[in-house]
Amino acid sequence: MPTNNSNSEQTAKQEMLEVRVWRGQGQGQLKPYQVPLRKNQTVLDVITEIQRLQAPDLSYRFSCRVGVCGSCAMTVNGKPRWTCRTHVSKVADEGVLTIEPLRNLPKIKDLVCDLAPFIDTWQKAGAVFKPTGTRYDAPAKVDPDSACRRAADASLQCINCAVCYSACDVVNWNKDYVGPAALNRAWTLLNDVRHDERAATLDKVFEDGGCGSCHSHGNCTRHCPIELSPSASIAGLKRTLFTGLPGK
Amino acid sequence: MTPLNKHQSYFAAIGHRFSGVLLSLFLPVHFLLLGTALEGEANFDRYLAFADNPLVKFAEWGLVILLSLHLFFGLRVLMLEFTSWPATKHLGKGENPMIRRWSSWVIPSVIASAFIGVIFLVQSF
Ligand code: HEM
Ligand code: SF4
Ligand code: SF4
Ligand code: FES
Numbered sequence: 001m002p003t004n005n006s007n008s009e010q011t012a013k014q015e016m017l018e019v020r021v022w023r024g025q026g027q028g029q030l031k032p033y034q035v036p037l038r039k040n041q042t043v044l045d046v047i048t049e050i051q052r053l054q055a056p057d058l059s060y061r062f063s064c065r066v067g068v069c070g071s072c073a074m075t076v077n078g079k080p081r082w083t084c085r086t087h088v089s090k091v092a093d094e095g096v097l098t099i100e101p102l103r104n105l106p107k108i109k110d111l112v113c114d115l116a117p118f119i120d121t122w123q124k125a126g127a128v129f130k131p132t133g134t135r136y137d138a139p140a141k142v143d144p145d146s147a148c149r150r151a152a153d154a155s156l157q158c159i160n161c162a163v164c165y166s167a168c169d170v171v172n173w174n175k176d177y178v179g180p181a182a183l184n185r186a187w188t189l190l191n192d193v194r195h196d197e198r199a200a201t202l203d204k205v206f207e208d209g210g211c212g213s214c215h216s217h218g219n220c221t222r223h224c225p226i227e228l229s230p231s232a233s234i235a236g237l238k239r240t241l242f243t244g245l246p247g248k
Numbered sequence: 249m250t251p252l253n254k255h256q257s258y259f260a261a262i263g264h265r266f267s268g269v270l271l272s273l274f275l276p277v278h279f280l281l282l283g284t285a286l287e288g289e290a291n292f293d294r295y296l297a298f299a300d301n302p303l304v305k306f307a308e309w310g311l312v313i314l315l316s317l318h319l320f321f322g323l324r325v326l327m328l329e330f331t332s333w334p335a336t337k338h339l340g341k342g343e344n345p346m347i348r349r350w351s352s353w354v355i356p357s358v359i360a361s362a363f364i365g366v367i368f369l370v371q372s373f
Contacts, residue, residue: 022249075249075250077250078250078251078252078253079252079253098250100249100250103249103252154333167252169252169258169261172252215261215264215265215325216257216261216325216328216329217255217257217258217261218255218257218328218344218346218347218350218351219252219255219257219258221344221347222255222343222344222347227344229333229344229346231328231333231344231346231347232333232346235328235329235330235333238329239329239330
């Protein structure tokens with residue numbers, strides 16, 4: 001960060017950010033806006049400023065503003081990102097920001113896309129938890145140092161933001177491919193001793209459009225904002241061909 | 249929509265598929281010719297004369313390059329999928345070391361394949 005000269009913002013001519021925002025329903029195009037450049041401004045701040053002051057009909061999604069909910073993901077200067085955790089200073093390209101909806105999902109309006117196909121992939125990949133016990137049983141004992149627990153731990157905490165899904169070229173080419181997030185989740189379930197349908201999950205993972213469609217480009221892992229490694233989880237799934245279900 | 253910024257691993261995957269498909273098309277022809285050459289002395293002589301044709305040598309050179317590229321790119325996928333990944337979650341260290349390491353494998357693979365191609369040319373002329 002440059003050292004703060006508190007007067008410069010008011011006295012000098014206000015520096016402006018060129019923002020090109022995807023507008024339209026279904027078909028659309030980039031529309032130019034100008035927003036004052038501010039310190040510590042996030043991409044989500046910029047979008048909000050446009051919506052409040054210039055384009056009240058601009059549609060976009062956000063909720064938590066702090067990287068917890070995963071609803072603010074968009075394509076910023078070509079890359080899928082959480083807009084709430086992306087500082088303008090980090091991504092603006094010579095003072096220009098291009099903001100588009102996520103790739104690989106149907107566009108609804110402006111920056112909002114339909115996440116239903118993404119959510120459906122979780123079902124398709126067998127990434128649905130079926131507990132071995134009930135609420136009346138004592139909590140399962142899981143050894144924190146066991147191989148399974150460690151493998152699950154490495155891939156937990158996905159917040160379903162669809163950034164990786166949007167970054168994956170194979171999802172783009174092959175509409176049947178379930179994509180990185182669903183497979184990452186399936187991998188945590190295969191490593192979860194409390195999951196009652198591990199064999200069924202494993203079967204689904206290897207169906208058409210499952211882990212065999214991934215070519216290990218690693219774009220999912222490159223873009224996941226929490227630095228999870230769906231590629232590593234998918235490699236783990238592929239290795240079960242030789243090792244069977246992960247041991248306890 | 250702006251296209252996704254392409255990474256080296258993207259080009260590796262495209263190169264892998266491209267070389268794989270071309271190999272599947274041309275290796276059978278290669279083996280067919282080799283096979284017919286073994287059916288009698290006359291055939292073998294005819295094959296040798298045929299293989300001396302610069303165009304045929306050029307085609308063989310292409311096969312060598314394709315095979316070498318496919319091999320290096322294939323090794324890359326196998327290393328990504330069969331060696332263990334470091335846990336990097338929440339370290340804020342930027343690009344995953346495993347992804348970085350095997351992306352930096354791509355350009356050397358292309359250079360090595362070009363080198364192998366040169367050796368083949370030197371040997372065959
Ligand atoms: C030299 C040793 C070879 C190695 C180490 C190798 C390795 C591989 C690997 C790991 C893949 C999977 C790629 C992925 O999942 O993205 C693959 C795909 C493929 N290979 Fe090979 N291969 C070799 C030789 C060959 C040969 C001789 C042919 C042709 C006859 C061939 C044709 C293909 C094809 C068509 C694909 C599918 C490509 C794709 O789906 O993108 N490979 N190879
Ligand atoms: S590693 Fe697999 S899931 Fe991830 S971006 Fe590449 S192809 Fe898609
Ligand atoms: S794996 Fe990462 S990028 Fe993919 S949906 Fe989960 S949090 Fe988002
Ligand atoms: S608004 Fe919740 S993650 Fe960005």
